Amino acid sequence: MTFSPLAGTKVLDFSWNVAGPTATKVLAALGANVVKVEWPARADPGRALGFSPFQEGVFDSSGFFSSVNVGKRSFTTDPTTGAGHALVDKLLAWSDVIVESYSPRVMSGWGWTFQRMTEINPGIIYLSVSGFGHTGPESSFVTYGPTAQAASGVTAASGEPGLPPAGYGYSYLDVITGYQAALAVVAARLKQLRGGPAQRLDVSQVEVGAAMIGPVLLDCNLNGTALTGEQFPPGNRAQWPRGTVDGYRYETGAPYNLYPTNDPGHDCYCAISVMSEQEWHRLRSVMGDPEWAADPKYETQDARIRNQNELDMHVGEWTRRHGKYELMAMLRAAGVRAGALQTGRDRLENDEALRDHDVFQWLTHDLLGDHRYESVPMLADGEPLALRPCWPILGRDTETILRDELGLSPDEIEELHRNGAIWPAGLARPSYEGTQS
Amino acid sequence: MTTARPDPQAADPPLAGVVVVELDAGYISYVGKILTDFGARVIKVEPPGGDEQRQATPVYRGQDGNEHSIPFAYYNAGKESVTLDLADPGQAASLDRLIGAADVLLDGLGAGVAQSLGLTRERLGALRPGLIHASVSPFGQTGPWRGHRTSDMIALTLGGVTAQSGYDSVNGRPSQPISPTGGQSRHIVGLLAGIAVVAALADRPATGVLSLDLSMHDAVAVSTESYVSMWEFGRIEGFRHTAQHANGEFTPPAWQFRCADGGYVCALTLYLTDRRFRALIDLFDTHGFEHGLDDDRYATVSQRQQVMHEIVDTIAAFCRQHPAQFVFDQAQQRQLPWSKVRSPDEVAADAHLHARGFYQPLELFPGEQVQWPGLPWQGLPSALLDAGPARRTRAPQPGEDTERLTGGPAPAADDHQRVHE
Numbered sequence: 001m002t003f004s005p006l007a008g009t010k011v012l013d014f015s016w017n018v019a020g021p022t023a024t025k026v027l028a029a030l031g032a033n034v035v036k037v038e039w040p041a042r043a044d045p046g047r048a049l050g051f052s053p054f055q056e057g058v059f060d061s062s063g064f065f066s067s068v069n070v071g072k073r074s075f076t077t078d079p080t081t082g083a084g085h086a087l088v089d090k091l092l093a094w095s096d097v098i099v100e101s102y103s104p105r106v107m108s109g110w111g112w113t114f115q116r117m118t119e120i121n122p123g124i125i126y127l128s129v130s131g132f133g134h135t136g137p138e139s140s141f142v143t144y145g146p147t148a149q150a151a152s153g154v155t156a157a158s159g160e161p162g163l164p165p166a167g168y169g170y171s172y173l174d175v176i177t178g179y180q181a182a183l184a185v186v187a188a189r190l191k192q193l194r195g196g197p198a199q200r201l202d203v204s205q206v207e208v209g210a211a212m213i214g215p216v217l218l219d220c221n222l223n224g225t226a227l228t229g230e231q232f233p234p235g236n237r238a239q240w241p242r243g244t245v246d247g248y249r250y251e252t253g254a255p256y257n258l259y260p261t262n263d264p265g266h267d268c269y270c271a272i273s274v275m276s277e278q279e280w281h282r283l284r285s286v287m288g289d290p291e292w293a294a295d296p297k298y299e300t301q302d303a304r305i306r307n308q309n310e311l312d313m314h315v316g317e318w319t320r321r322h323g324k325y326e327l328m329a330m331l332r333a334a335g336v337r338a339g340a341l342q343t344g345r346d347r348l349e350n351d352e353a354l355r356d357h358d359v360f361q362w363l364t365h366d367l368l369g370d371h372r373y374e375s376v377p378m379l380a381d382g383e384p385l386a387l388r389p390c391w392p393i394l395g396r397d398t399e400t401i402l403r404d405e406l407g408l409s410p411d412e413i414e415e416l417h418r419n420g421a422i423w424p425a426g427l428a429r430p431s432y433e434g435t436q437s
Numbered sequence: 438m439t440t441a442r443p444d445p446q447a448a449d450p451p452l453a454g455v456v457v458v459e460l461d462a463g464y465i466s467y468v469g470k471i472l473t474d475f476g477a478r479v480i481k482v483e484p485p486g487g488d489e490q491r492q493a494t495p496v497y498r499g500q501d502g503n504e505h506s507i508p509f510a511y512y513n514a515g516k517e518s519v520t521l522d523l524a525d526p527g528q529a530a531s532l533d534r535l536i537g538a539a540d541v542l543l544d545g546l547g548a549g550v551a552q553s554l555g556l557t558r559e560r561l562g563a564l565r566p567g568l569i570h571a572s573v574s575p576f577g578q579t580g581p582w583r584g585h586r587t588s589d590m591i592a593l594t595l596g597g598v599t600a601q602s603g604y605d606s607v608n609g610r611p612s613q614p615i616s617p618t619g620g621q622s623r624h625i626v627g628l629l630a631g632i633a634v635v636a637a638l639a640d641r642p643a644t645g646v647l648s649l650d651l652s653m654h655d656a657v658a659v660s661t662e663s664y665v666s667m668w669e670f671g672r673i674e675g676f677r678h679t680a681q682h683a684n685g686e687f688t689p690p691a692w693q694f695r696c697a698d699g700g701y702v703c704a705l706t707l708y709l710t711d712r713r714f715r716a717l718i719d720l721f722d723t724h725g726f727e728h729g730l731d732d733d734r735y736a737t738v739s740q741r742q743q744v745m746h747e748i749v750d751t752i753a754a755f756c757r758q759h760p761a762q763f764v765f766d767q768a769q770q771r772q773l774p775w776s777k778v779r780s781p782d783e784v785a786a787d788a789h790l791h792a793r794g795f796y797q798p799l800e801l802f803p804g805e806q807v808q809w810p811g812l813p814w815q816g817l818p819s820a821l822l823d824a825g826p827a828r829r830t831r832a833p834q835p836g837e838d839t840e841r842l843t844g845g846p847a848p849a850a851d852d853h854q855r856v857h858e
Contacts, residue, residue, distance in 0.1 A: 179625075
């Protein structure tokens, strides 16, 4: 039996770029019926994000866009016109959930305040995703993922002591905010199914970031820890000597770091974490019981944490003689926690565990051909959750949705066509021939 | 909306009435936190002596003189605790009774452990028809890496987060990867597990068991934004850059700059539209900063792309003359998507977050109210914040609820009643 708990849940998706669309991708993977609403003159900027040759004026050539929006259908109309506004009203009445990620005043500026939405649909769930939230003194601030990361403390919390903040090499808070938003929606959905009133969910990326370092903020609040010292940010380590700043991984051990290997290129590292005396003895024997490791200054975990600089140097001299996957295999076989530094390519091409769980699923996109897409990975009763091979090819599903979901007659649809309400008058409409929704 | 309490009819938290049993060896307490925040009753079953996570640092020395683990308090606030020695058949029977009265079993014991304790699919279905059994483990309950142990840094490193995060290669020094802090590997898998469990409650099975098996590694591996697409669609292997997206360029224009006071700003130039470029020039002009950017060479988006390094050098020079907070304020007044890189202590004191009610006073340690970094969504009733004074909001002491929840042999139906009280 397929795990599809949101089957029958209708989601109207006005979200853009990455955070909101990540939420609706997750909902779609769990069975929700997601309709992405855009107007070609202001299409989702995510359509221009890259990695397959993007052509100006072509809306469906982005590989990354197709990976964030898999499982959704596309509906085109212009909410700023009378006919478009009326169509969105109809969609609002049809839907269970509306998701948007505009700046805070956009939806209300178009006339859809939460109050207005509840008049159209008394049980609706309205979720907004924004940088700073829709209330408060900084609600008008403009953000992208990296901005929100800087403002929330997660950027400053990562890096090597004494160096500039290293933060994240991607918009972590776009991904995580997408997950938090999906979580809020499924929780609100439980109340909706019980017949509850309309719900207004306000997700702020900065608050998501702050919640993701909750214990760090509590340490500041409770202990007055000022996180600007010589041991913060705490690098890749689990611990610094007791009494100094923590590693904020809520784990203890040493050696615990990334170690260089003899692979070519700049991704030549292996992570090793020794978190008990037993694991330390195992590591010593894998290394061939070198003399230095018998030194009393490495005898206990506390001592190893105190003497980490030297310890890491010694371990690094040994790891440099091996490859990252070779080290991982040797260490795992001996019962030592280890993991190769994997890139996107490594995960796609070299990772047998991800392959076994069908984490990157081969799907055929009408325009992009066969590619692997990131699934929402879980096994439900032993089966991977399968992505639906369906993408919001711009405008392709408008008529189908008007007919099947809103119950419009062929004449009514034809009139919307003539009025330019579902595609801009001057713009050539792509041919959808040979493509399927 | 944010500080006002919802009307009484809407006040039920979404998971009101849901009972959860949590068995954890360090992987699933964040899922228990999510369910607690949504109003479920989460009963944590710990080994005698308590969960190892109780030792996790940093610690806070409370007014009661005891050292309290801050992360344990954060991830276990509002839960109940029962200590059981599962090797003892009598105590294992108590676990059976707890599961018999539960809706969800959270299993963070590691691959195969629950099964080895006799908690097989068949047995669980007999104990509680319709149970949702969600497990979180390092590599899942099946597959070639099943059973290997991990750490937070290893999970982020194998899953791809670390390879794309870290420092630029500077002065011939190799580009150093950094695995971000805060325990993110548990958050990533915990969020997907939480979504699956809550969604499953909307459509739960009447009989048997729904088993949800989540692997930390799989979850991290799909949570790296565009890094997989970069190879899949572009055959690009990215380079790391300081506090900036990994990409195919070795030295792209920077985003993060050091300011006059030693602070940093994230001055995003990624989407430098005409309007934003005019705002940038206005920022410089207003503060008497010589820039030369009104030259025709900078007139259009595509021209600016060609000379972005020059623009970025100009921004960097401006930042060197002003404090970070000043640059942040002035940029946002002009709708530039920039921010100060705030340290966590600044975030803990931030006026906007306080005005929105993100921080709430909560008894997180015995007898002590703290400013609790609250929920990453606003608008749902919260079990912890909206509860009456009788509701426990701190983390439980080990076994604090053992007697109340398992005391004495009793017929199963009776126990069901007790657990649901």
